[in-house]
Amino acid sequence: MQSINLQKDKLELIEKIIHLEDKNTLDYIKSILNDETSEYELTNEQKLVLEEATEKYYSGEEPSFTWEEIKINARKSYNEKKS
Structure with a gap:
């Protein structure tokens, strides 16, 4: 079971993403989420x-x-x- 803080953090991120208008930022977030094996x-x-x-x-x-x-x-x- 996930902690309440983790759930809260996820919801806050979702809220921020919903209100994003910058395509470059959205593309960047998408690339991070799609490439879990990439290491910087x-x-x-x-x-x-x-x-x-x-x-x-x-x-x-x-x-x-x-x-x-x-x-x-x-x-x-x-x-x-x-x-």
Whole structure:
């Protein structure tokens, strides 16, 4: 039996998909769901960027943010660019 949170997450995703208008996003979601065996592999450059960011995070050189803080900052930035 699936947990209530898992069921809730599924319903939220379905709701978002229903309201999507961007064909590219829908095609991307479809490709993910249709290709379960595909595994994404990072390039060496991407791995290096990730390693550097990880080092900065653990050293305290760069702060970390919650997902809510990231969304708020992204919205602020977007709204400032629109103005």
